[in-house]
Amino acid sequence: MTLFAEIRETVLSAIDALVAEGTLPGGLETRAITVEPPRDAAHGDMATNAAMVLAKPAAAKPRDIAEVLATKLAADPRIEAADVAGPGFLNLRLSGDVWRGVIARVLHEGDAFGRSATGEGRRVNVEYVSANPTGPLHVGHTRGAVFGDALASLLDVAGYDVTREYYINDGGAQVDVLARSVYLRYLEAHGQEVAFEDGTYPGDYLIEVGQALKDKVGDQFVGKGEQFWLAEIREFATEKMMDLIRADLALLGVEMDVFYSEKSLYGTGRIEEALGDLRDKGLIYEGVLEPPKGKKPEDWEPREQTLFKSTEHGDDVDRPVMKSDGAWTYFAPDIAYHFDKVSRGFDELIDVFGADHGGYVKRMKAAVSALSDGRVPLDVKLTQLVKLRRGDEELKMSKRAGTFVTLADVVEMVGPDVTRFHMLTRKNDAPLDFDVDKVCEQSKDNPVWYVQYAHARIHSVLRKAAEAGITPDPENLNTVNDPAELALAAKIAEYPRLIEIAATAHEPHRVAFYLYDLASEFHALWNKGNAEPHLRFFQEDDPSATSGKLCLISAVAIVISNGLGILGVTPVDQM
């Protein structure tokens, strides 16, 4: 339980006591009562809206309720002061012992500090990256990979049972294109001149795949028609591409639990089974769709297709699952795939897509809602574009020219830690500027560096103290009592609550912002030591005070390390 939740319990039992005394009427709804850090620290350590929430049902003035509640709460040893403010807020100031207790707890729990039980062991599946197996990952995929991975870690820390999953789109036309492209490289490896027409992948990365194919099969496909080699090369090339992608992900430290093949859904009855489930629910029918208004395709003709009645589950129009020639649309295997996820017993599903899949969200939610009878929520997180630049120069992507910046390029330029952290310094649904020069800068406006610097600085002090034979010992915590020091401890106390909020909202970027705040406050306290020597962490003639202060900064380092762990960034001890 977080400190905020503990104090909330205290508030609730104070209310119960007031009810028992007859000061407040019984049967009050207390769900809306919150205990939060106030926006302005000058207001105290925590604030509760209890009086305002209870005012109406209790038929009393908020400030009057706040007054009696304040008296009750002030009797608690942990609460030093309870003041009524504004329209009826109750501002609480906690005793120094509470904050010193937080520090001791962090030291005791170590890397378990911040772990939470909010997930209650619920099984959640996070699907991310899922790039087509037709080439190396590029910057866009990088953001999805980092976001999905951090979200998965965040949920794990919050007590969920997390599965990280990659859906391999190896069942559609694009892998045929891949196979044909590899065939061209294969012919090239045999010394032939080849031309890459539109509709093939001209990228250099296929050269070695063509060579590898030659090494494997010799010249048996040369001069043969597609029917002799397409299936085999498709298989061969897809595997090579997945090797490539796995290697790319490894550069970022991303490891999937499950790679799920789209192809495995075809010819195995899985698609038919999933659609059968929808059919049994009366959600599949033959029909003709209206053309989209405004932007009508040139060659629009009304066609009868097999449709999924997604409008019954919140979509705008029904969606085709089968083309007019009887082949499945891409939506059909996706339905089957999500049916499979539901069948595997997940309590929650999360899909991380690129922003260009925005139009796909409603139908996917509709499908999951229908397949699980509303039991399993699906959250789709869209990651917006990454604008990669070096200073004023924009590093452009062009598929036609074959010049696209790959994940490997980015990691090579700035390293995995900087890549990961920076990709998480923006909400997933906001576009991201990634300046490869700026993210490596060593200054305060570079959050990655600033957070790492705080961690390194702390370890530097710890090393220095250790040389003098001083270590952090909670026995000496009573020497930590300056308001500035306790304020830093209070910031640390926010961490577990932040994790719960970020996990519930599926927003890992909050962790990055918190770490920047925490690092700022640590650096500020450090600087304050310049003017006020008693705040310096290393006190020349006072080992016990030093030891107490070491506890405080050790706790900061632990929280930074834990937070960075969620983001997948390695904390450094020196720089």
Place this chain on the structure above:
RNA sequence: GCACCCAUAGCUCAGCUGGAUAGAGUGUCGCCCUCCGAAGGCGAAGGUCGUAGGUUCGAAUCCUACUGGGUGCGCCA
């Protein structure tokens, strides 16, 4: 035409799911910098939270309608 996302300080962005006087970095201006670890520190100015309504004790946050930007819209996945 429709759907989804976005709009907050000159610039880049936070804002804890409805709370108090809306915050940070950068930029501008003014002081300070013989300081455990240098790559700075303190302070000031800077806002009708895109516009107009609505919901209520209370709105940047929820609802509606507009404006502007992005993404997408039946045999591409």
